[in-house]
Amino acid sequence: MTTETARTAATAQPAPTTQTTPTTQPASTNPATPLLRVEHLHVGFTRGGETRPVVNDVSFSLRAGECLAIVGESGSGKSVTARTIVGLTGANAVVDAETLELDGINLTTVSEKAWRSIRGRRVGFILQDALVSLDPLRPVGKEIEEALALHGWGSRAARKRKVVDLLESVGVPNPAVRARQRPDELSGGLRQRALIASALALGPELVIADEPTTALDVTVQAQVLDLIAGMKERGVSVILISHDLSVVARLADHILVMKGGSVVESGSAHQVLTAPTHQYTQALIDAVPGGHTRGERLGPALDASLPAPDTRAPLAPSDGPVLEARDLVKRFRGPGGAQSTAVDHVSFTLDRGTTLGIVGESGSGKSTTARIALALTSADEGWAKLLGQEWTSVTESRRRHLRNRIAVVYQDPLSSFDPRWTVERILVDAVAQADRPTTGAAARSERARDLLRQVGLSEQVLSRLPLKLSGGQRQRVAIARALATEPSIIVLDEAVSALDVSVQAQILDLLVELQDRIGLSYLFISHDLGVIHHMSDTVLVMKDGRVVERGTADDVFLRPRHPYTQELVRSLPTLEDPGASTARPGGPSAVDTLPAGAAEAAPR
């Protein structure tokens, strides 16, 4: 499994004898000479004769066996920085650097042909979404084999064996069988492992992982992080790119925090995480929700432009729970007539002014439960009552008058807006659906402005199409629409999952504030344990359609009883204890708990 190293004739330094066999000791490179040196890197994109800078004056170096984390939110330039190192910035990019060296090779002058011998062989690249990075029509084994063949590695038979070895080394069970399967036949975790295997195929000295766990469930994320930790132990240098500080906390030796194309902070992981010097880093750390942030704001308070607490009369007689569900069952017919139970006897009660969190991984049935609670999907068995009235068991026309009592905010707000409608039309339309509808166009428009103020947006967005708004603004408009009918309940289905940490913090703060002022109840659905712990009073943990544990948020997350909840909590990356970079026992070899091809059974 030894790789040929130091292929360049002009190696002015000892060749790093990188090996990928687990038993070998870390590489014996002179620790003084970094593997990768980047000094004063500038990258810009040219369009229409104008160059827009996206990376400004970034410098760092990386030694063998070290892990550098580049952390930042969308648009921070972190991915562009990483792509520059493998020469994949694109044709319209202008790259300028005082030094950009990989093991003595000047990467600024490398020809396209020479790049091909660097990519894969010396630098492996792991992208976020394994489903789009892998050819959907080809078995994953072929994909890896091709990477080997491209670099003229071994004979055909040897390559076939190597593929199975590689898949096994990244913890893919039944590697010989998996190698023959296409990406869509594998679960997200297995796909990501296959992608990692192909990045590791030629034993590169440096692996760049761009958001390698962002699309994954938390337990799978923990396994993938273990895998990267194992790579690092074997002497592979790692550049880990993430928007999430807690993901990199365990692995990183050094952390680079980027914002708007510039480095705002860099230093040892311990120093950056425990004693950040820049306020943006501190804000990023504070913005991470979790048990320790319950009852606290995640971000600085907004200016006091918010209207005074609502003085309207209570929305409905407040006896009993606002939403009550009993023994909900939903079955879906899979391909070939096989039936799967997406929701299996789920019961819950949501009280006025409280938040019920439903947490679970993909395929756990949490979103289907939400859709039944919204009466957008019918339940096969069981019932739900809204404000004490029949809800899921009656026809649409009989429950329509109750629709304005329960609102919904989705993960992707854009698709929930008619693309032709401006923000004003969206809000005015919803305002008209309230119980005591505001009459008159002027009054409705005034109410729309009022709603925008409540969610912290200026009136300027009224005339715009949602398409022209940022992700955070869209989510605020979605919340404003949800508030427009003066509901008792808002169902939040992964409503903050697609947002940057700091925007997520603002939205969560806003939701807490609204709950305090208007007495809203939330049904909060998320895969993110930290968010659920921060927001919820009571929590349901779902797995395979069943509720495996329920209780108060602190009970569930601090004293979990069910083994699955315990595993979830263990898998959750935390900011605490940085520098403890040892792999968890049983890490990479832990069996993938998801069945192959496990996917959300819901039709959405």
Add this chain to the structure above:
Amino acid sequence: MTALGQPLLTKPVSAKLAATPWGFFLAIAVLLFFVVAAVFPAALATHDPYAMNFANALHPPSFEFWFGTDESGRDLYSRVIYGTRESLLIGVGATAVSLSLALVLGSLAALAGRFASAAVNRIIEVLFAFPTLLLALLLVAVIGPSAMSQVVAVGVGTAPGYARIIRGQILKAKDSGYVEAAVALGHPRAWILRNHVLPNALRPLVAIFALSVGQSIVWASSLSFLGLGVAPPSPEWGALLDAGKQYITQAGWLTVLPGLVIVVLALAATTLGKHIQNILEKDEK
């Protein structure tokens, strides 16, 4: 599927035109010219389109006769100008028939109950299985050749393709997040259909209409060329092609020039349609 896009036109040319803004203006200028020709043919014609003069029979294109003359000595350019009205009306009329029929079939296929929509879908598929021209020929054979039957034949012949497009658009809009959001707001089904589904589903039809006019003229001319259109003395373009084909060896201009006019008009309509499509898509994405 030959209905949308380019049965007779070469894609690269119209794509290149679509990429440059001057292509858009050129298309508008060309269309304007033909609209004037259709409304005030006398303003653009140089001769009486019906005046025979056997002394000038089969005169090649010259300064006096821009497009040459036919076997009866009639000025071809003036005949083309006078034929514009009928050709354009057939094109627009056929498109209107086609899209109306497609709208009904497509909406039924997407919105009717399970059995009705399955039945409509089968009808669309059966119609779709016929080549457009064959279907049109069949209809002309049944109704008899005339301008009206050309409109109906081309309209019906091209409808199945558009019906499929409309059905897909409606289904897409029906399954969208904004429709679900409207249900969650408590809007009734009919309101959602009127305010969300139809407007979003039918938006692309503006572009399709422009594209389709060009196509319909080509189809209608094909029918006339086969002698199944307007009767010979009429200067309708397809009929001009049909009349000219006997003299194709001695007087090639009789077929080539009207043919070029058809190509230019179809190209202009297609270019305009593509631009409208681009603008609508830019709006959406």
